Amino acid sequence: MTDDKDLPMIETSGLRKSFRTGRGRNAATVDAVAGLDLTVAQGEIFGFLGPNGAGKTTTLRMLATLLPPDGGDAVIAGADLRTRQAEVRRNIGYIAQGGGTWDDVTAREELVLQARMHGIGKAEARSRAVAALDSFDLTGYADRNCRTYSGGQRRRVDIALGVIHRPKVLFLDEPTSGLDPQSRAHVWDEVRRLRGEGMTVFLTTHYLDEADALCDRIAIIDGGGIVAEGTPAALKRSIAGEVVTVGVADASVAVAEKAGEVLAGQACVRSAEVRKDGVLRLAVDAGETAMPQIMRALADAGIELATIELHRPTLDDVFLARTGRSLRES
Numbered sequence: 001m002t003d004d005k006d007l008p009m010i011e012t013s014g015l016r017k018s019f020r021t022g023r024g025r026n027a028a029t030v031d032a033v034a035g036l037d038l039t040v041a042q043g044e045i046f047g048f049l050g051p052n053g054a055g056k057t058t059t060l061r062m063l064a065t066l067l068p069p070d071g072g073d074a075v076i077a078g079a080d081l082r083t084r085q086a087e088v089r090r091n092i093g094y095i096a097q098g099g100g101t102w103d104d105v106t107a108r109e110e111l112v113l114q115a116r117m118h119g120i121g122k123a124e125a126r127s128r129a130v131a132a133l134d135s136f137d138l139t140g141y142a143d144r145n146c147r148t149y150s151g152g153q154r155r156r157v158d159i160a161l162g163v164i165h166r167p168k169v170l171f172l173d174e175p176t177s178g179l180d181p182q183s184r185a186h187v188w189d190e191v192r193r194l195r196g197e198g199m200t201v202f203l204t205t206h207y208l209d210e211a212d213a214l215c216d217r218i219a220i221i222d223g224g225g226i227v228a229e230g231t232p233a234a235l236k237r238s239i240a241g242e243v244v245t246v247g248v249a250d251a252s253v254a255v256a257e258k259a260g261e262v263l264a265g266q267a268c269v270r271s272a273e274v275r276k277d278g279v280l281r282l283a284v285d286a287g288e289t290a291m292p293q294i295m296r297a298l299a300d301a302g303i304e305l306a307t308i309e310l311h312r313p314t315l316d317d318v319f320l321a322r323t324g325r326s327l328r329e330s
């Protein structure tokens with residue numbers, strides 16, 4: 001017998017979307033999402049990580065039935081996105097980047113209204129609002145207008161609104177964008193709690209630490225396509241070797257580039273890149289043995305070293321390995 005847990009909650013194949021921009025001679029086509037294949041299991045927190053313009057929001061909007069795909073297929077909670085949109089909508093919650101709270105309405109009123117819009121009866125809507133205020137830690141502000149809330153409180157109201165009808169799948173677009181670290185941690189806790197209740201969460205982020213700490217599995221998207229997919233740990237393991245970063249005392253670009261050339265020629269260095277901040281990033285097999293050789297090579301070339309650090313691979317290293325660019329700089 002198949003356990004519900006084994007069933008994919010989101011399955012896409014060849015999903016794509018292009019936009020026409022400009023007019024006349026300036027007309028161009030942007031392939032925002034270029035043939036996406038992915039599977040998200042029930043109860044997973046799945047993160048879509050990528051730089052600005054990678055196609056994250058476009059994907060989310062297609063999966064949430066807000067934007068018609070140009071091609072490909074998707075099945076969400078067992079319903080075909082193309083032919084059973086109403087059923088898809090019943091099964092999902094969608095929280096857009098800017099959120100949807102009104103300034104002059106209280107959280108309690110918003111929650112009751114949202115539940116009523118989902119066809120839930122008056123008494124049940126009120127009791128769901130009370131439960132949501134409690135579980136999202138909002139009871140203390142429940143009867144104040146949303147305009148008086150902090151960014152973190154408002155974000156929690158957004159999420160509470162998105163799940164008031166108890167969807168199977170929750171889509172969150174950049175859930176912690178612009179929040180302070182404490183509020184971000186609070187939102188992460190709420191997302192984990194929803195997973196604990198069996199919800200599948202699909203979120204977009206351009207924060208590496210968010211993808212690493214919160215997501216069970218991630219897909220790294222760039223230029224409308226997936227460049228890497230797996231658990232954060234497995235993706236980092238896939239980067240064989242280690243990274244050494246080197247700062248040179250003279251911060252001029254010419255010196256950093258000269259150091260890059262010198263170090264790229266060392267046997268222990270697999271690749272050398274000068275970052276925009278002037279720091280050199282070196283891919284090496286074993287940091288402990290490479291570091292003394294790097295120091296010696298720089299000394300021989302008359303370049304004074306300011307800092308040298310050894311790093312375990314990060315998701316940024318995964319992105320760099322797959323795209324040749326750093327996510328931080330994209």
Ligand SMILES: Nc1ncnc2c1ncn2[C@@H]1O[C@H](COP(=O)(O)OP(=O)(O)OP(=O)(O)O)[C@@H](O)[C@H]1O
Pocket residue numbers: 019020021030031032050051052053054055056057058059206
């Ligand atoms: N309505 C539109 N018309 C024209 N181009 C669009 C439209 N919506 C998105 N695009 C383009 O499609 C590409 C993908 O955009 P999308 O918003 O999906 O990226 P994103 O990964 O969500 O970025 P961000 O992190 O900045 O939100 C971008 O090049 C964007 O400029």
